[in-house]
Amino acid sequence: MNTTTILLVGHGSREESGNAEIRDFVTQWRSRQPAWRIEVCFIEFAPPSLHDGLLAAAAQSRRVFVLPLILNAAGHVKMEIPEAIEHAREHCPGVEFLYGPHLSACDPILDILKNRLRAGMQQLDVPDPTTTGIILLGRGSSDRAANGDMAKMARWLQEEGDHELVDLAFTGITWPRLERVVQRQALLGMTQIVVLPYYLYTGTLMQRIHRQVAHLRSQYPQIRFACGEHFGFEPEIFALLEQRVEDLKAGRAESTLPCDGCSYRELAHDMGHGHSHEHTHAPQPLSFVTPGAQPLHAEHAG
Template identity: 85%
Template structure:
């Protein structure tokens, strides 16, 4: 893959430890795949920026595989990254930029959540799923599709286990919030509550979650709480990205977002968000890729 760059796109955090974790993730993946050229950039808060990362990859490659290291498809995935890819195509003619889907709600992520839930239950004195509520806690978005993906994961988690109560909460943007869901679970008699953060890496929001759970422990002394942490370094995440790479290289159906998500952006434009749908699309350049 000497002429191909794999560019992972992280969100970026105001908390530098979160950005450092993404760089650590990058180092670990490079160690697993020494024959691959793997780089990273950030949508906000950390260098290199999304635009800088795309341009640097385009100047050094004939093909750039853009992989969003993001769980849910909200504005960043549907708008910002595709528009940045358009900009990079205009400045790097002859380079093939291919855009993979985000990680999304899927069986590998469900398996991570199930494993985290089992671990949290082992921390509790009474590992009884019938008296233990589960709260899947995500960032929240103004995009209902992104929130719907989280709702799907919560439902899958309930169907995959013995817990009668698996609910959804958000740290911001939308509702319900963690405190409200805990209050509701307390009122219906849950004696234990497991909080499962739906985050890949640490940052200001993960730190806030742990402070919130500490506060809830003092507010509800009759309830035992267990809280897991972010899961970006789990083997399933590396495997998902490798599958994205393999699918893009093989040209498998569904491996790339059609027209870089133009349908998303056209809808946003129709709703008054200001994106112009008048753009061109670079042809995909077939490449001979050496086995990794």
């Protein structure tokens, strides 16, 4: 029996191509780290489920590192995954479960966004950045911490370059939507706009984004648009997860889950979820690191 299994937790998508990309990611990661046992499961829409993945990993190892492959999470990271770990602990008392952080707002993700922005500017033949607006477009959340992570990345992106206008837009749950932000940037005199999707993998929402940008091109013929792609296979993502593993191995990954933005706690109790303000999910402490936010009722994509 292997000592440790690394269990990567993907969100899961209604679009099978998004789930296939996550499985491809795991295949590539195994090639990078052949000595590691790396498995994958999904929160929804694809097998194996989170619960099945945890139990299968526990059957193979004495220690399981649970790593969410999620950019900005709330309900999933703060509630669903911890509760699934608690359930697995009850069924596998001899196995140690350690829970690492989601990907979060950090320098490696900023580097990916900067690379995507450079590619968009190249697509537009490198126009004046002061007349080129940037829109960071992500899945909206009812958790303010998740939206705050995106706001942080937008601010960092602005501080790292010469663009005077870096805005946020969301595909659902919260505001503003992409169309409204484009309207504002057009009124402010932007002659080019670069849309940067803040998504790891393809899915129904990525498909919708490309359709929206095509519509905007026809609505605003005076503005040139560039639209980036999702960014799941960049070296920064692999390196970030590898650092998470090393931190867990070294015991540097223990902390508590923050509750800021938990506007859905009462709803969770009504639905039967045992989510408390203190996040005391089990008698044994879980190992948490910098979790983020995802709503229970968010729009789902890859």
